[in-house]
Amino acid sequence: MEVMVYGNGESRNKFDKLRFMGNYTTWGCNAIYRDLNVDNLVSVDYAMQQEIYESGYVRDNVCYFTDWSVIPNADDMLLKTMKMDFEPHMIHETLQIDRTDCVIQGKDPKTAERNIAEALDFNPDLDYNDLKLKAEKDTGLYITWVGKDKVKNVEYPREWCAGTTAIHLACQQGATKVYMLGFDLSSYDSPLNNIYKGSNNYLPEYAKGFNPVNWNLQLGAIFGEFKDVEFIWVNPVHTSLDGVRAKFKNVNFLTYEQLYDSIR
Structure with a gap:
């Protein structure tokens, strides 16, 4: 092939x-x-996965996403608990509409901070602003409500x-x-x-x-x-x-x- x-x-x-x-x-x-x-x-990338999903592309085209684990019948208590560690502006949730299943993914901003510090310790000549820009990309909580699709983990x-x-x-x-x-x-x-x-x-x-x-x-x-x-x-x-x-x-x-x- x-x-x-x-x-x-x-x-x-x-x-x-x-x-x-x-x-x-x-x-x-x-x-x-x-x-x-x-x-x-x-x-x-979680943000890109969410964009692709919400575009409707996944309904007719095979997609492979990392960390894609569907939670069936996600309840409000679970979602509330997951959101507790994130500021409101860092929560990226799609419209639920009539969907009951979702995928929850996240990138902790504290992890990004540690990664920046470790990178600078290893190589202090790195551009701090550029490093911060890359390390903090897509930080936050991503909740994607899902339905019928062709996504594979x-x-x-x-x-x-x-x-x-x-x-x-x-x-x-x-x-x-x-x-x-x-x-x-x-x-x-x-x-x-x-x-x-x-x-x-x-x-x-x-x-x-x-x-x-x-x-x-x-x-x-x-x-x-x-x-x-x-x-x-x-x-x-x-x-x-x-x-x-x-x-x-x-x-x-x-x-x-x-x-x-x-x-x-």
């Missing part, structure tokens, strides 16, 4: 997404649903980014060749590289990029675990990829022009 996994790096703007729809099983991440229906949509991997989670899930489901588009990685010394930056539930355009160490570790784990899968990394733009070429023989690289020629 050949699949295309869309990351949201800005190089993906070069790709005519509709050109090959229907020929491959497609996987996408987060806000790609705003522009394109993919066969499988992955989101690991991600059992594994956990605490990965959406893009690498999507690749791993595609491999779990039997992919033999994986085209990776828009996986640009990032650099802390460069501006944030994301098609949707500055939009709802994303970091602002002025945010710095991310250190790619976690992405590299996650991708390396995938390439090593699924040795029989051929990975085609399209238009990679990050300098750290030299090590990938040397270490993993199941990873090849193409430009978008070469991709067009190879799959016509």
Whole structure:
């Protein structure tokens, strides 16, 4: 099974997404649903999951969300208890309407504070304001009332980014060749590289990029675990990829022009 996994790096703007729809099983991440229906949509951020759910996309399209555990017949006492530790402005609850089941998720602001302190202790040269912006993103309590949908909980991997989670899930489901588009990685010394930056539930355009160490570790784990899968990394733009070429023989690289020629 050949699949295309869309990351949201800005190089993906070069790709005519509709050109090959229907020929491959497609996987996408987060806000790609705003522009394109993919066969499988992955989101690991609570605010983004809530946005996707409330858009109605989940009714007709398969989605994979992390920490997605439905509470049947949620009662008022439970909700009141969950809300006690959060200021009103930090509680993000969708309209219940006639729904009785919900998903409750949360990101404690105190945890964000600890993460900031630990990061600065480890690397005092980090930009405090940028670090705070990223650490505090999506803090709060998220209560999403749910009905009939096609959402599946991600059992594994956990605490990965959406893009690498999507690749791993595609491999779990039997992919033999994986085209990776828009996986640009990032650099802390460069501006944030994301098609949707500055939009709802994303970091602002002025945010710095991310250190790619976690992405590299996650991708390396995938390439090593699924040795029989051929990975085609399209238009990679990050300098750290030299090590990938040397270490993993199941990873090849193409430009978008070469991709067009190879799959016509």
